[in-house]
Amino acid sequence: MTRSLMASRHRWIYLGAIVLLIGMLITGLLTYTQLRDTNEANRKAKQLSEALTAAGYPVPSQDQIVHTLGQDGGAVCDDPAGALQQAQWKYGMANGAGGPGQRPVLSDREVIFAEAIVLSVYCPDKLAAIKDKIDDLKLEDTVRN
Template structure:
C-alpha cells in the first residue's frame, strides 16, 4: 500500500490552518479582555477626575490617570496601611534632606487628603485603614493657593 503524496501535502495545509485559527482566537480573547480593562480604567479615571475637581484639586489628564492607576489603583491600593508604605509615605512628607538633617514637616492637609480621594475611587475597602493613619498626622494649611 503506497501513500498518496497529495494527502500528506493537504495534511500540512490543514494543520497550518488550525494553528492559524487558534492563534487568531487567542489574539481575539486577549484583545477583548484588554478592551474591557481599558473601559474600566477610563470609567474610574473619569470618576476620580470628577471627585478631584469637586474637591478643588488640579486634575491630571485622563490618559495620565489611566496609565498610572489602571483599573485597580496600582501601587496606591497595594496595602496602603502597611508599615513600609506608611514609612515611605511619611518620608515623602519630610524636608527633603538626607541623613541627620532630615526632619518631618507639617504637610498640607489638602495634599494628604487627595490620596484618600484616590482610595475612595479605586479601593474603597482600604480607605478606613488609611483614614485612621491620616487622623494621627499633624497637618496644617502649608501650601499657598
C-alpha cells in the same frame, strides 16, 4: 491519484485551517482582554478626575492618570496602610533636609486627603485602614490657595 493520497492532502489542509483558527481565537481573546482593561482604566481615570475636580484639586490629564494608575491603582493600592508605605509617606512630609537636620513638618490636610480620594476610586476596600492612619497625623492648613 489514489484515494489515500487525496485524504492525506486534505488532512493537512484541515489541520492548517484548525491551527489558523486557534491562532485567531487566541489573538481575539488577548485583544478583548486588553481592550476591556483599557476601558476600565479610562472609566476609573474619569471618575478620579471628577472626584478631584469636585474637591478643588488640580487634575492631571486623563492619559497621565491611566498610565500611572492603570485599572487597579498600581503602587497606590499596594498595601497603603503597610509600614513601608507609611514610612515613605511620612518621609515625603519631611522638611527636605538630609541627615540630622531632617525633621517632620506639619503637612497640609488637603495633600493627604487627595490620596484618600485616589484610594476611594481605585481600592475602596483599603480606604478604611488608611483613614485610621490619617486621623493619627497632625495636619494643618499650610498651603496657600
